[in-house]
Amino acid sequence: KQEVTQIPAALSVPEGENLVLNCSFTDSAIYNLQWFRQDPGKGLTSLLLIQSSQREQTSGRLNASLDKSSGRSTLYIAASQPGDSATYLCAVGGTSYGKLTFGQGTILTVHP
């Protein structure tokens, strides 16, 4: 059974800092890995999708890496802003039809 762990559980940083969120998974037989953002009381917004054959994906100030063999992914956020404050979820796609297993999330607070 796939298990996904995210570290740290919570992170508070001053505006402008670069930061790294970590995600690890126990079964390396994955199809893809997806990073999401969730604002309080809201649904999920997809940030980045990395296929199992890829090493990284970038979108703006976000960069996600994937090391499938070691079961790890990182989400790098450059020059953090207060608007980045949210819960960040990592999800592993373990089947071709799209079933996702989620981590517990990292609650990020960026203070001015």
Added chain:
Amino acid sequence: GAVVSQHPSWVICKSGTSVKIECRSLDFQATTMFWYRQFPKQSLMLMATSNEGSKATYEQGVEKDKFLINHASLTLSTLTVTSAHPEDSSFYICSAKHTGQGTRQPQHFGDGTRLSIL
């Protein structure tokens, strides 16, 4: 971009009531939709996979008679919580995947439904 609409966004009702939640893909077809449940300060737990034109596949421990899923068209899946009780209070979120896109496209999520049973 792909949009998934979930309705209603918030429901408060009495114990014993049945509640229906709709999940629609607005600008794409979705053969497969997923229903998740999220408790406060916890992550999403998959409840079931909804397949257009066939029976849903439920995760272990999820009561299929309690949580009825219908996926009658390529753009609509519904989750009905039957005879809801306070322990069913939770945040329910659906997601949809483009038909035929395999794993190369991200899943798109609705904004969730907060269900409160009194």
